[in-house]
Amino acid sequence: MTILELLAGRKATRAIAIEALDRTVIGDLAEAARLTPSCYNKQPWRFLFVTSDEGRDRVVGCLADGNKPWALRAPLFVVASSRVSDDCELPDGRRYHQFDLGMSVMNLMLAATEQGLVARPMAGFDSGAIRQAFGLDEQDEPMVVVAVGKPSEDESHLPDSFSGLGDRPRQRRPVEEIVTWK
Numbered sequence: 752m753t754i755l756e757l758l759a760g761r762k763a764t765r766a767i768a769i770e771a772l773d774r775t776v777i778g779d780l781a782e783a784a785r786l787t788p789s790c791y792n793k794q795p796w797r798f799l800f801v802t803s804d805e806g807r808d809r810v811v812g813c814l815a816d817g818n819k820p821w822a823l824r825a826p827l828f829v830v831a832s833s834r835v836s837d838d839c840e841l842p843d844g845r846r847y848h849q850f851d852l853g854m855s856v857m858n859l860m861l862a863a864t865e866q867g868l869v870a871r872p873m874a875g876f877d878s879g880a881i882r883q884a885f886g887l888d889e890q891d892e893p894m895v896v897v898a899v900g901k902p903s904e905d906e907s908h909l910p911d912s913f914s915g916l917g918d919r920p921r922q923r924r925p926v927e928e929i930v931t932w933k
């Protein structure tokens with residue numbers, strides 16, 4: 752599979768099967784994230800992998816209401832944070848910890864896609880609540896929670912507004928709008 756085929760095949764669907772994931776598969780997701788490049792090689796990403804029933808309940812309790820009905824089926828939640836104290840801050844004040852984290856999350860999501868899994872990132876969660884629920888380091892800024900699982904054909908648990916979305920054509924700006932040539 753080419754990288755463009757992998758990217759085109761990735762879709763953040765919400766229909767997830769209630770089925771545990773293999774530990775080796777989960778380990779590959781961590782490895783994909785670990786191999787990400789970062790500014791000054793600071794590697795500011797930190798991940799909390801939550802697979803226990805008790806831990807998953809705690810994550811779901813921190814999600815926005817719109818995410819709860821579909822995400823609660825996910826066998827794995829990845830709470831992805833950037834560690835501010837590991838930022839590469841440039842002399843002009845530019846900071847890169849969130850940029851680096853974003854790239855590592857994308858690598859994790861692509862590794863999940865290659866394994867045939869759904870990996871949907873969510874900004875819809877209460878950051879303070881998740882920080883408290885898992886005792887995150889005060890230097891860690893949680894940016895997304897990624898719901899990971901096997902895709903499901905069954906969409907009966909989804910609100911009507913979410914069903915069939917995975918089959919719709921991808922919505923993206925045309926390349927002319929995002930690329931300028933000189």
Ligand SMILES: Cc1cc2nc3c(=O)[nH]c(=O)nc-3n(C[C@H](O)[C@H](O)[C@H](O)COP(=O)(O)O)c2cc1C
Pocket residue numbers: 761762763764818871872873874875876895921
């Ligand atoms: C930073 C970020 C936050 C997101 N937050 C949510 C969310 O809270 N709930 C949700 O259902 N999808 C969320 N998404 C998924 C996007 O809605 C989805 O990626 C976008 O609509 C494009 O669809 P595609 O990924 O299938 O191409 C988020 C995506 C990103 C990158």
